[in-house]
Amino acid sequence: MESYTTDLVVVGAGAAGLLAAAAARRLGDQVIVVEASGRVGGSTTAGDGVTWLPANPIMIKAGAEDTPTEAAEYLTALLGDPAGANAAAQRAAFVKTAPKLARWLASSNVPLQVAKGVSDQHLLLPGAKASGRAIQAGPIDRRLLGETDSALARATGLMRDALARLPLPRRTATGGESLVAHLLHRAVANGVELWLDTPATALRTQGGRITAVVVDRDGVETEIIASRVLLAAGGFEADAGLRDEHLPLPTDTAWTSTAGTNYGDLLTMAEGIGAATTNLADAWWQPVMVTEGKAYPVREAMHYPHSLLVDAAGDRYIDETRPDYDLGSAMYDHSRGVRAVPSYLIVDNRHRQHCQLGPWNPGNTPRRAIEDGEITRANTLNDLAQATGLDRAGLLGTVVRFNNFAAKGTDSDFNRGLLDAAAKSKRKNASLGKIDKPPFWAVKIYPGDAGTKGGLVTDASWRVLRSDATVIEGLYACAGTAASIFAGTSPADGAALGESLVAAFLAATDQRSDRRREL
Ligand SMILES: Cc1cc2nc3c(=O)[nH]c(=O)nc-3n(C[C@H](O)[C@H](O)[C@H](O)COP(=O)(O)OP(=O)(O)OC[C@H]3O[C@@H](n4cnc5c(N)ncnc54)[C@H](O)[C@@H]3O)c2cc1C
The missing domain is CATH 3.50.50.60 (FAD/NAD(P)-binding domain)
Structure with missing residues (x-):
């Protein structure tokens, strides 16, 4: 086994790992950063x-x-x-x-x-x-x-x-x-040493x-002796087994x-x-849509008028403009009663013509996405409910009620956009707009994350502790770790x-x- 000695080893070259390395180096420490990926x-x-x-x-x-x-x-x-x-x-x-x-x-x-x-x-x-x-x-x-x-x-x-x-x-x-x-x-x-393509395999x-x-390191087991080690290697968001073991279900x-x-x-x-x-x-919950296997945050689409979020019963259950974390955790909480994972973002054609949805530009919805069921399009809300399996009466009733709120400019159920209006816009409830221009669209929304x-x-x-609150001397952790x-x-x-x-x-x-x- 090859062996090196340094003052501080940083595991993970995200922003946190690089910052730690730069700060320690500025104090005169010898620092090696090991990064599993090539970037x-x-x-x-x-x-x-x-x-x-x-x-x-x-x-x-x-x-x-x-x-x-x-x-x-x-x-x-x-x-x-x-x-x-x-x-x-x-x-x-x-x-x-x-x-x-x-x-x-x-x-x-x-x-x-x-x-x-x-x-x-x-x-x-x-x-x-x-x-x-x-x-x-x-x-x-x-x-x-x-x-x-x-x-x-x-x-x-x-x-x-x-x-x-x-x-x-x-x-x-x-x-x-x-x-x-x-x-x-x-x-x-x-003078920080950066070793790319070098996963840490043991402490x-x-x-x-x-x-x-x-x-x-290049297939060679290599030991880096150090009195201090910082784990800045993120969480476990990419590991299916750990997600299933620890996060609320379902997860992916x-x-x-x-x-x-x-x-x-x-x-x-x-x-x-x-x-x-x-x-x-x-997790740092974040509502996402998934297309071609990739997750895309949908905050802009949830804030844009002419849209609402429903559970399987076709009912709204939250102000769609709430912070990402609140929306993601509400999807799981609400799912205890009615299925809300996935939920559906229902929008009318004004929304689809003017608002970005994941990777899809306004007015441009790939035929493949419709064929693959990533997004559903229908000329009536009735047909939309049928095509998605959402409760028909629930969805129709929800949209009628929502459109009344939009006409009044006040969402009496969930106060949609109230904070946004107070903080960011002089226009009252800029995020409220009727859903009444066909065709109508429905896209599945999942409780995604920006990391665990x-x-x-x-x-x-940020010294690592044992369960009896004693310190593992020399071991630190930050970031998602x-x-x-x-x-x-x-x-x-x-x-x-x-x-x-x-x-x-x-x-x-x-x-x-x-x-x-x-x-
Ligand atoms: C789309 C998106 C937008 C975001 N926007 C924001 C934002 O604006 N503001 C905000 O606060 N947060 C944001 N976040 C969250 C934020 O990006 C993360 O919290 C932050 O990047 C974490 O940085 P980090 O250095 O802590 O970890 P990471 O960037 O996750 O870095 C960890 C590194 O460790 C490496 N690693 C993992 N295992 C090993 C191993 N065994 N050996 C060696 N290296 C290993 C990984 O390859 C990775 O390079 C966003 C997240 C996403 C996905």
Whole structure:
């Protein structure tokens, strides 16, 4: 077996792993990052890289007001008091570190800007903010990356399609890709070693502390001896067996919109050396449609007027414009009474002519998708119910009632669009519109995810804990590998990355209090 020695091994080269590597290197540590796939970026490159960092200096500079205390107030209103001292310390560490991390990113030449139109998701709660807490990296010219550019996963799916429509030079990276590009540049330029196509296959311990990570490097079992190891390898969203074991049923790997590279193997390895896990039934829920085996988030289509969501009985059961997390978990909750997995998004022809639906542009629904039953088209609602198997009387009654609400401008059942109207638009209920222009369309909606959310139990420095709350010395976890501190809800778009990056930063700089002020 080949053997190497370093200070810190980071497993997983998503945004969190790269940030940790760059931060530790800046403190003088030798760092090796091992990445199972041939590209860096993980799921971050699939999205727009919105990162929720309350009280960040970018929003303050733009004239907004916020403090860590207000952020803590919002989280308490949303999540309740933390369950125990460890949870309290983690939440406090998050709100305290978020502004510091944003400062560190800015000082590392990541050009941050406030993410437009992104508010906290529960605006009526005390401490919530209508804008500014979510930030994003501006564009980067990929030529700056030199040969490391080829390691950067290209934006995929919807993000790629959206990028293609922007007037940007071909080699410009934006969104999540830009964030990863900046972190990659920072890490590699400063001497972090990046081993691609190198999955971690085992964790070694001695006397209760981590001593090494074993990896498969070009088919050669290789040991990397280190006193600190950070698991930043995402969750288990791509593993069918673990999904079936832990997530609510039914579930399917086809419903995740992530890069599909995270199989939960590090979670299993850590459990094997005594690590505790929690909240494994939770995920960053996200309603999706599936076409040609791929999941596509449908938020825009759910917000657009002339649409509603029904269960198998043809009944609505939620405000379709609620946050993704709430919609996904409601699909499972509601399914206990009536089948709601899948639910159906019912739209009329105005919607199909003017709104993007997954990969399908407005006015363009592939014949193949109709033939394969991915979307159903009918000239009457009666025929639509028959073709989909939805309860006919239920669906017809629901649409009549909904159309009355649309005419009045108020959804008396679920207050659709009320928050949207309050936060984003002067027009009353911009998301309410009648469903009355044939042909009518129905597309199956599944409780998909942007990654799993349960994972290893960690402390306020994101050190991995055993079930008796003792620390596995030297072992840290972040990203989907560690359990989220936002169990059972989501405070805002960007919370997944915000939490991942804060955790990575704290893990990378733990035990370096002597030099932390240099960051
Ligand atoms: C379409 C989409 C849009 C999103 N948009 C946002 C957003 O705007 N804001 C937000 O907060 N969140 C968003 N998310 C969620 C967010 O992308 C993730 O929370 C975030 O990318 C996690 O980054 P990470 O570094 O923590 O993990 P990942 O990006 O998942 O990286 C984990 C890495 O570990 C590697 N790995 C796995 N197993 C091994 C192994 N055995 N050995 C070595 N390496 C391994 C993987 O290959 C991968 O590269 C989005 C997700 C999706 C799918």
